[in-house]
Amino acid sequence: MKMDAAIVEIDGSLMEGGGQILRVSAALSCVTGSPIKVTKIRAGRSTPGLRPQHLSGLQLVSDLCSGSLQGASIGSTDISLTPGKIQSGNHTADTQTAGSVCLLLQAALPCALYSDTSTQFCLKGGTNAEMAPQIDYTLKVFKPIVERFGVHFDCDLRMRGYYPKGGGEVMVAVNPVKELQPVTMTERGNITKIHGKAFVAGVLPFKLAKDMSTAAVRTIRKEIKELYINIQPLQEKEKACGNGNGIIIIAESSTGCLFAGSALGKKGVYADKVGIEAAEMLLRNIRHNGCVDEFLQDQLIIFMALAKGTSRIRTGAVTLHTQTAIHVSEMLTQAKFTITKCEEGLSSNVTHIIECQGSGATNPNL
Template structure:
């Protein structure tokens, strides 16, 4: 007997609603129809990176798709069998490679054999987690859950030029429960200022601001000059390594924003998280939820409920037999628990 098509309203969130639905549809075999895709964004509907995620997901699982075109605000997706392979996907803009990758990974972990995926586009996009966040923060936790995934950054790609590329190797693996309610002891702190096609003065000013506001020593600060052909581009990365988790905060250079103001964006996010006492900050919370649900259980603490987290919970509970409980433990501490229902 054919399962009922899951109906989703994309107006409850942004592109993450669609990406989570694609991931969950592939691994559960359940079809879905989504309307009002990204309805509250300045440019509603499918942008290039969303369309790439849809077509990549369709290729990985042999799906039947209707509505897959630029600016589409409605989409139907009926998955087939997940297959392994050597996949190559090109976004064609500076749209995020990392978001396309995260859409595919849950299915590729359940593929019958190992896979290699190459994605070209934006590796450092201000509206998505940079590749460094995945490699240093998210993937180590996924591996702790049992996921066998290796990520290599082949070329940087900034907005607006794009042209970046990542390569990922995935071995079939089963995810197990992760409980992450505290950070453990502090291990190290590090800051990188990446620039492509800009004067070294930009990176130096950014690192000076890190030293001034956070009192980090010179050995914790590093300038990274990327191939000028990949620019112009600039990103400031702050890494906090703890015993149980590593967090990475980022901020991107803009023509109208002073170098010091760029740094302040990342620092303010980091300070908010450090003061909260929570294990993970808001972006990592968003991206841990789906693997935990697929593992059938897990817990983490995060500073607060966000729109992304709320909409992700709503989508996950439509596809999987899990319940996600949220308990406020203080003014800036929220405990999330995934339970098999």
Template sequence: MEKVKSSPKLKFSMLEIDGSRLEGGGQIVRNAVALSVVTGKPVRVYNIRANRPNPGLKNQHMHSIMALRELCDAEVDGLFLGSREIKFVPGEPRKKRIKVEIPTAGSITLAMQSLWLPCSLKGCEVEFVGGATDTKWSMPMDYVRFVFLPQVKKLGFEAEVEIHRRGYYPRGGAHVTFKIGKWKPEPYEFERGGKKGIFGVSCSSIEGVAERQKKAALRCLGEGKIEAVYEDAPSPGSSIVIWADYEKTLIGADALGEKGKPSEVVGREACERLLLEMERGWSVDEHMGDNLVPFIALSGGSFTTELSMHTRTSVWVCNLFGLDVKVEGHKVWSKK
């Protein structure tokens, strides 16, 4: 993908973004720094995560911004744990390989929200050491592999994921490599078409758990093919990701295991979430929607979804950067 052109006047101004608006969480920061690199527009984000119990930057935000700084020689002010304001001045992406170390169980997939688009300007390999592959409030890694990446591939975006080691809360300790190609954006109109089948992956670091999650999900669904996988990890944990494969899209859902939560409940939760998404009739699921917005903003195209506050926030941030994304009812679209 080539850098989005911005006017010379904007090169000397700094876009101001209030991090307490709408969703008011880390998503604003992640999208803002990513789009700053793509558009070349410096940005100041203030009131960071003001709507959260512990405001300010968390570890995964810091480490993804540090990775962006390394990728494009950016100038960053205010980069420290708990910081409620940062100034980010991007440079040209130069590195072909970067390493991100997360000493906590911070979400790798959330950190990647800042890196997908900047890395696609010229192509880049990103290695994560530490962090969690499957944790609360974020896409599980198997959702990224089997739903998110196949969906953005329809827009011409090429990327691969290699999981060397899973990581769960509280230790994290994952090891994952992403290989992202140079993106040549292609518009795509997401629609459903006929259903081809339901598939899934149930994963656990504890023997027997993945199989029980799988069986519960299948009993609830009444159809489908789900693979049960055992993978070692520093902390015990589990996840299940299931998706309905349609002719022109994928609809996904997931659930995470927790201490004291029966495996059967985890499997049934994922099933119920998928059935709800299928019943809604939209062309992408709710969680895909907010992640898809910046891609559609740059490639053009459209989709329909259950409009969450995260999706509305993503649209708002994109439009602040001059990317024309529109919302009409449940439809999100952009023309390039």
């Protein structure tokens, strides 16, 4: 930590006002060595303050940077983190709920990049949870795109965990970088491939997977006639804790852009409705002609902010999550973001270019 570093105060109720402010600010505090104080955490939520998943994410980041963490308890609305030196080695985080392992990874991954050697995480909780990326999304969409920044990690899915029990487990190994490369994704090209999987786990009947898949294909077909669409129904027997069903559909473009639509089954919701929801989400995310979907958009901001050089990414509508991540990134790094709206001729498509002059964070441990 910089001895003279002033504490950066962050209002946790700003903009999107959720756990994301916490994840981005904790990760950037760890990387930059700036101590932070986050107040009014999740102030507008029905259960304000830290939930188990936020708490285990913060503890994980604090462990990673041998930090000192104050106010870290369930329901706490104010925390402060004073980071130390980033530690490689093995780290474990367990939400002990269906709290998302993918959100734990979101907070921890940027930190591990600035370590001296490879870092291993064992993350426990929900792998396929509501209001969070599914592990399939993290592996099939997020991972290949962040690799363009120079981020390399391996992820071994040991056990899937579903709401309400959790019990999922993933092992992640992250390699450090000297610095991150900027990324340009401004040309979408054509959609060339659509594939996915519809799964059931536990005691749920295989027919649900087939129903989700069929309904999803039918929905996409209405809009995209010419492509072969392959959504495999799967029964997950071994590697699943608890009962769950869900679907993830991925579209690939000729320039290597990736988009996804996903949905999870809930009690009392027909399987075809789950399939249709995922298909409509995918279609919505490829209609706008941007290069990333609404979920990848905000997850890339922290890497753009840390990279050395200028990144440019074309998106559809800029989400509140993205605006929040930009706000926090500008507070904690020297990165400068601009968003430019592009109206495309006759079509009704509005896209935005998010441009970032990255702060060029270099790894002092390499």
